[in-house]
Amino acid sequence: MSILNVENLSHGFGDRAIFHNVSFRLLKGEHIGLIGANGEGKSTFMNIITDRLMPDEGKIEWSKNVRVGYLDQHTALEKGMTIRSVLSSAFDFLFEMETRMNLICDQLGDVSEEEMDQLMEELGTIQDLLTMHDFYMIDSKVEEIGRALGLSDIGLDKDVADLSGGQRTKVLLGKLLLEKPDILLLDEPTNYLDTEHIEWLKRYLNEYENAFILISHDIVFLNSVINLIYHMDNQELNRYVGDYDKFQEVYAMKKSQLEAAYNKQQKEIADLKDFVARNKARVATRNMAMSRQKKLDKMDMIELASEKPKPEFHFKEARTPGRYIFQTEDLVIGYDEPLSSPLNLEMERGQKIVLTGANGIGKTTLLKSILGMIKPLSGKVMLGDYLSIGYFEQEMDKHVKTTCLEEIWKEFPSYTQYEVRSALAKCGLTTKHIESLVRVLSGGEQAKVRLCKLINRETNILLLDEPTNHLDVDAKAELKRALKAYKGSILMVCHEPEFYDGLATDVWDCTKWTTKVW
Numbered sequence: 001m002s003i004l005n006v007e008n009l010s011h012g013f014g015d016r017a018i019f020h021n022v023s024f025r026l027l028k029g030e031h032i033g034l035i036g037a038n039g040e041g042k043s044t045f046m047n048i049i050t051d052r053l054m055p056d057e058g059k060i061e062w063s064k065n066v067r068v069g070y071l072d073q074h075t076a077l078e079k080g081m082t083i084r085s086v087l088s089s090a091f092d093f094l095f096e097m098e099t100r101m102n103l104i105c106d107q108l109g110d111v112s113e114e115e116m117d118q119l120m121e122e123l124g125t126i127q128d129l130l131t132m133h134d135f136y137m138i139d140s141k142v143e144e145i146g147r148a149l150g151l152s153d154i155g156l157d158k159d160v161a162d163l164s165g166g167q168r169t170k171v172l173l174g175k176l177l178l179e180k181p182d183i184l185l186l187d188e189p190t191n192y193l194d195t196e197h198i199e200w201l202k203r204y205l206n207e208y209e210n211a212f213i214l215i216s217h218d219i220v221f222l223n224s225v226i227n228l229i230y231h232m233d234n235q236e237l238n239r240y241v242g243d244y245d246k247f248q249e250v251y252a253m254k255k256s257q258l259e260a261a262y263n264k265q266q267k268e269i270a271d272l273k274d275f276v277a278r279n280k281a282r283v284a285t286r287n288m289a290m291s292r293q294k295k296l297d298k299m300d301m302i303e304l305a306s307e308k309p310k311p312e313f314h315f316k317e318a319r320t321p322g323r324y325i326f327q328t329e330d331l332v333i334g335y336d337e338p339l340s341s342p343l344n345l346e347m348e349r350g351q352k353i354v355l356t357g358a359n360g361i362g363k364t365t366l367l368k369s370i371l372g373m374i375k376p377l378s379g380k381v382m383l384g385d386y387l388s389i390g391y392f393e394q395e396m397d398k399h400v401k402t403t404c405l406e407e408i409w410k411e412f413p414s415y416t417q418y419e420v421r422s423a424l425a426k427c428g429l430t431t432k433h434i435e436s437l438v439r440v441l442s443g444g445e446q447a448k449v450r451l452c453k454l455i456n457r458e459t460n461i462l463l464l465d466e467p468t469n470h471l472d473v474d475a476k477a478e479l480k481r482a483l484k485a486y487k488g489s490i491l492m493v494c495h496e497p498e499f500y501d502g503l504a505t506d507v508w509d510c511t512k513w514t515t516k517v518w
Contacts, residue, residue: 002027003066003183003211004049009058011041011048013440016432018044020235022058026183031205032213033222033244036232037308038444038472039433042215045232046070046185069181071172071189079161083151086160086171087142090178094135101126145174149197154360162335165394165466166192166359177204184212188443190221191469192394194358194495217444217472219244220498234305262302272296311428311475313451313482318388318458321349325387325461325489326370330379333362333369338377340366340513349384349460352483352490354500357510363493364394366510367463370491390459392467396438396446404434404441404449411453427452428475443470451479464492468499 006024010017018041026032034042047053049060050070062068077086104123111119134141146152149170154163160171169192176184190198198221205212205225213230216222222244229240229247240247272292279285280293330342339362347353355363368374370381371391402410408420415423424434427448433441438449447470454462462483468476476499483490484503494500500507 003063005059005061006049007059007061009048009055009060011044011053011055011058013436016436017235019232019237022235022237024230024237026211026213028211029209030211030228031208031226032211032228032230033226034213034215034230034232035217035222035244035247036472038428038448038470038475039442040232042232043072043187043442045237046072046187046213046215050185066183067179067181068183068185069176069179070185070187071176072187077160077163077168077171079159081160082157083146083154083160083163083171084142084156087145087151087156087174087178088138090175091133091135091138094130094133094138097126097130098135101130141178145178148200149174150358164192164360164364166194166197169193170197170359173201182210184208184210184214186212186214186216188215188217188470190216190218190495191443192359192466192495195356195497196358198495217468217470217476218496219473258302259304262304265299265302269296269299308474309425309428309430311448311478312426313455313478314426315390315455315462315482315486315488316458317487318460319386321387321460321489322385323349324382324384325349325351325491326384327382328370328379329382331369331381332377332379333365333374334377334515335365335374338515340515342379343513345508347489347491349489350487351505352503353492353506353508354504355491355493355508355510356495357514361510361514363510364465367391367465367491367493371463387461388457388459390454390457390462392450392454392462392464394465394469396450398439400438403437404429407438407449408452408456412456423452423456424449427455444472444475447471448475455482460488462486462488462490462492464490464494466493466495468494468496 002025004024004026006022009019009022009024011019034045036042044053048055050068051060101123104119104126108116108119130136142156143152146156151167151170151174154167160168163171169189173189189201193201198218202221202224205214214222214226226243227241229242229244231238231240231247231251240250242250272295276289276293276296280289325347327346328343330344331340332338332342333340355366357363365374369376370383371389372381400407404424405417405420408423409415412420412423421431421434425431429445429448429452433445438446441449447467451467467479471479480499480503490503492500492504
């Protein structure tokens with residue numbers, strides 16, 4: 001049975017087409033991986049099918065009474081809301097029913113017998129629905145999901161504005177799972193999640209009986225939970241049965257077949273044109289030449305898709321620093337409360353260290369404390385000599401109003417326009433991206449703009465806070481290659497063992513020094 005039908009969908013931003021005449025069908029129980037390079041329109045597609053964005057053309061039709069749950073990359077949580085209130089808002093429709101039930105009870109004493117029968121019937125229906133949806137067990141359900149996602153350890157009464165990126169993702173995920181929708185739409189749910197909760201989500205999705213559509217660039221995770229691939233590429237959406245590895249195999253075969261057909265047709269076109277040119281002027285062969293010209297005019301031309309620009313990351317290296325990059329002396333990090341026991345850490349030149357551990361235990365706070373962006377609660381950080389530091393933040397400021405071109409020019413005012421365009425193109429951004437406002441780009445494209453700033457500055461130590469979030473498969477592979485080739489030192493927060501395997505010289509498990517209880 002079809003849950004969702006999308007027919008002849010076309011959409012674009014300005015003169016940049018995203019889809020052209022795309023059709024899609026979602027059946028009950030299908031577990032779909034929606035894949036494609038950064039900027040191909042995966043999140044845009046999700047926004048269109050959830051009515052957050054109006055398409056230029058096309059028809060989107062859901063089955064009746066289908067409840068859709070959407071985990072969006074960019075959902076905002078407002079200050080003043082607690083974790084508990086956000087999780088409980090999953091049951092808002094039940095609280096509305098309870099309000100209506102109380103209103104009916106208040107009216108019962110002042111109505112006619114006929115109205116009384118109608119109200120009693122409605123009251124019975126509401127009570128049945130509340131019982132069916134476990135309304136009287138909401139508090140225990142909220143507590144249960146809070147424990148499963150590690151939110152109870154933070155405290156369910158904590159303000160959501162004080163949470164880390166990973167903790168916010170868990171809150172939104174928890175709310176979504178409590179809603180028990182008929183279909184889940186998940187846009188990069190593993191971004192910011194720690195290893196333990198990625199495993200938990202993997203188990204949940206494997207046992208999930210309803211349909212879901214998952215956008216993810218984490219191939220290991222994707223392969224473990226889906227049975228169908230939809231590939232978004234060159235304004236098209238194509239379906240492949242099986243996991244990502246199977247898709248790659250079939251896609252490579254289709255591509256080579258198309259190239260062979262294209263080359264064969266190009267040779268035929270060249271032969272026909274040559275015959276026409278040589279024979280159209282001669283009376284004896286003019287008819288044959290005209291016949292071949294007609295064949296040329298009627299020919300369905302095979303077109304090869306233009307190759308996507310592949311990113312090339314080459315980090316510029318500054319002079320060699322002193323032996324120690326940094327040393328800490330009884331360093332206690334945190335904000336209002338300590339996040340760590342006193343830390344005596346040191347990092348030497350040439351080390352490539354990965355920080356691992358659950359969300360919210362202070363990995364980002366440690367990076368910012370080393371950089372001097374956050375004052376330690378006690379103790380001190382001593383930086384080494386001759387350091388040229390490059391810092392990659394988790395997210396870009398959402399209020400940035402500049403274009404990509406202006407963003408890079410601001411950082412490197414001495415660059416010519418050609419040099420700025422060339423630098424962005426090397427990061428895999430096209431001319432249309434380069435001239436777009438940064439805030440309208442996808443998460444992956446924004447990450448490439450931030451990486452562009454980083455690789456064009458001479459550094460000898462890189463502090464990277466989850467640099468793989470949002471990046472597509474090609475960009476991630478190229479970033480790993482570039483970081484392995486980098487002769488400087490690296491201190492990186494990362495939750496993807498596949499990414500730092502073979503790159504890291506040391507892995508520091510931050511759970512060993514955190515004051516948080518997990």
